[in-house]
Amino acid sequence: MNTKVNLAGIELKNPVMTASGTFGSGEEYSEMIDLNHLGAVVTKGVANIPWPGNPTPRIAETHGGMLNAIGLQNPGMEVFVQRDIPFLKQYDTKIIVNVCGKTTEDYLEVVERLSNESVDMLEINISCPNVKEGGIAFGQDPKAVEAITREVKKYAKQPVIMKLSPNVTDIGEMARAAEAGGADVLSLINTLTGMKIDINRRSFAVANKTGGLSGPAIKPIAVRMVYQVANAVKIPIIGMGGIMDADDAIEFILAGATAVSVGTASFRNPYATEEVVKGIEAYMKKYGVDDINDLIGAVR
């Protein structure tokens, strides 16, 4: 039974990765699960300098989901390179660094800094709805998507994943723009912009007013977008948005995703990522699927 998948020349032992921002750089979860079992660890967004993030409360629960407005708090690339990469290198899994920035130059600085580090791929977050300059401005305009992709590709030594925003009229258009700019892989979806109001205090539930909606509530939107993008581009897709278990992961794969990321699920169940890996194998066994690649985009 083959569970290996290939993303732009990088072979993952299985298609299961962590969704950026939900798994830190893996250290905290490594107490509870074996990172060696994951296809890849995708880190929290890394910027050129430390970012303090937003005021609290940063999160709020919603029906079947959650809002977050962490605001990309991160220690910046130097600490990341010195502390987090060596930590992740201990494990037999791929390292994908999520990159954030306020300006094109910010992104390029991080991409350059990482170019000679042991990083397998870069995921460029142009879709964070929680910081004014945190990418979403890039991610909602096809010309900007193409332009930043092209710039990043000039500097990147590793394959480049462009992470798309679902807060758009036509995700297919954004996907084609990224592909035209030279993206090797696409990942989708980032969170949907949402809001919750506390009616008793008559105030916003997260200090930032709006936050990004994630969790199983958004899965149908994410599956639809993965399906739509799979029909729009030729490059591989990493699917995410509300994956709670292996069944959800398989749904994304059947819709056209080559790999999947598990995010919010880890908050509900810290073992979720590992369980998805096992569950995919069980599904393949049950239905006699020899190669996971046969499932990718199998429902059309």
Place this chain on the structure above:
Amino acid sequence: MNTKVNLAGIELKNPVMTASGTFGSGEEYSEMIDLNHLGAVVTKGVANIPWPGNPTPRIAETHGGMLNAIGLQNPGMEVFVQRDIPFLKQYDTKIIVNVCGKTTEDYLEVVERLSNESVDMLEINISCPNVKEGGIAFGQDPKAVEAITREVKKYAKQPVIMKLSPNVTDIGEMARAAEAGGADVLSLINTLTGMKIDINRRSFAVANKTGGLSGPAIKPIAVRMVYQVANAVKIPIIGMGGIMDADDAIEFILAGATAVSVGTASFRNPYATEEVVKGIEAYMKKYGVDDINDLIGAVR
């Protein structure tokens, strides 16, 4: 205690209405609730001629929501005028007719046919994601939104509500376009385009492949859009999307909605609409709010 709200000169006894397509023309639910208690009944979409709708399965359950691809099955305006308007006239509630069409002419035909009927307002659905021509093409382009609004306003004798699609990059832009076209009121949100795949049968869960996502799962997106639109236009807003109880309704009102529509909730609880009316009154009592209009847009 005043619960009356005013929508473009039409006074509703309370801000609670039914969401189009979830309540038929009221007959079925009238067995279980008293339509006299509702601010308004918004009917299922009415076209110029009968529409057969989509093949089954037309719906699928999702986490905290549902997908529907009914495809706007409806008996057409003649049957509607002869059967459903007289039925609704028996009640002391406002009648809002939801209008659908494939071309601008279709919409105008219905609007004209209704111009001398006892209908209080028209809600123009330019945002149905489930039929190719069912409006969403109009609803995702600001120029088209403005143009169709302007046309409808030429023919309409009643105040016109434009119902906006959430499947857009910038809902504020669409709202401003509708306002520029002369819309009297806006209603939002319609459903978000989603998809569900049955991994055991490896097929789409709804025959139409995609369906519209509704229910509490989408509430944070809807609240955010209502807030955003309230900041973008001066005309009143009817808020909807996942309202399950009075607390949810108040959340929309605090975000800027003058009235609210209860949709999917009626499937979970046929008494939902009436309970929302009572619950809003209880909230006002608890917090000593004398006039519901003081709550509209009160969180900023």
Place this chain on the structure above:
Amino acid sequence: MAKVMELARVASQVILADGVYSMWIETKKIALEALPGQFISLYTKDNSKLLPRPISICEIDREKGLIRIVYRVLGGGTEEFSCYKEGDYIEILGPLGNGFSIEAGAAGKRAFIIGGGIGIPPMLELSKHLACEKQIILGYRDSIFLKEEFSPYGVTYVATEDGSEGTKGNVLDAVKEHGLSADVIFACGPTPMLKAIKAYAKENGIECYLSMEERMACGIGACLACVCKSSEVDDHSKVHNKRVCKDGPVFQAEEVDF
């Protein structure tokens, strides 16, 4: 026949066969009004699931104010119900749909009462109400349930897919094997079975009533989710789409276009 939503008490629950449960529910109003062939909507406590689970009424005890349902665990909703014990509460809406025509099975007639798999339960209450001669034909995939409970009401024939009991094959194979005939058919079961029964009834010129299934949202006729293709123009939308929840679930075979 007013529909009501009730928070009803579970009176008892037992398992009948692998994955098949039988639950008696105390209802104030639904039991008083329910007819054979009608169904109820059940709602989960898990709020992540919004839609009703439609389940046929298997038996009605008007005096004690009880209804019985028999259901198979299929997904998360029925799984949740299967964990309920006496004294638990469950939200139900009913009675829903039209039910079978009792007059069609008047004394003097000879009827087939056909149930396939999880379509068997509603035929039990129906069997009690029909005055005619009843030939009861039950089709199972493998494990048998409810069979003995039908015996008081007529001769009971069984068909199993694997041949482990009765006729190997489907319900129509059993009809053939035993050389049965009838003036009227009442049937509930999987769509392929209903389609075959419709063809059989037409061929033999037999009056025929079929109970249909479709995904539902409102369960009361308002949302147009649960339509089936109908040969006549429907009353509601005038487009050959009858609503299973309101115009059905029981249709005359000729009404339905498979």
Place this chain on the structure above:
Amino acid sequence: MAKVMELARVASQVILADGVYSMWIETKKIALEALPGQFISLYTKDNSKLLPRPISICEIDREKGLIRIVYRVLGGGTEEFSCYKEGDYIEILGPLGNGFSIEAGAAGKRAFIIGGGIGIPPMLELSKHLACEKQIILGYRDSIFLKEEFSPYGVTYVATEDGSEGTKGNVLDAVKEHGLSADVIFACGPTPMLKAIKAYAKENGIECYLSMEERMACGIGACLACVCKSSEVDDHSKVHNKRVCKDGPVFQAEEVDF
């Protein structure tokens, strides 16, 4: 101290005061490792709620493998927990956070152990572990709970907002009224109380430990939801944001920037 997720059995549950519940939970591993001041995450059965409910450990019975929590019903999650009975199962993750420094309350010292409202429970287990002289000061809005259970460990003072018992006012009013003094303070409660205690400790040059609260998602330090402003640069992100779930919930008062 490995964290684990367990499907744990509810050993008992009683109501202590209006809306305040006490639950003993059987855990295989968490009881063995837990320290005073640590907390656990509880998960609802209702799948529409995804996030953990962090609740402090109130007592630990290592031998019997039990932990106790005392909580107030606030919203849907705690409401669900309050319905559990002996024999029900609940998913929990723990032990989480750092806990109080036992050494800081070594023999010979004189401590204030201060709990405010639903911040009182974790102080009970702590009281058992500190070797120092313990002056226990409990602040309530109105109804009193857990008070007697503190008596074995030290002199107990009470403050109530409405003055219905003990000092009318807050915990620091009680300190003043009774003319108390201490070398070290351990406190848990609402933020305004903690802020006031920090100021009091600074004024009087007293060593002070505060247990903080914040909304949480992961509960283990990975998501950066639960930060509080810290005076020093934090270890994780180097931006003056310490994680309540991992670097806390207990902080030295000087670490925290209110």
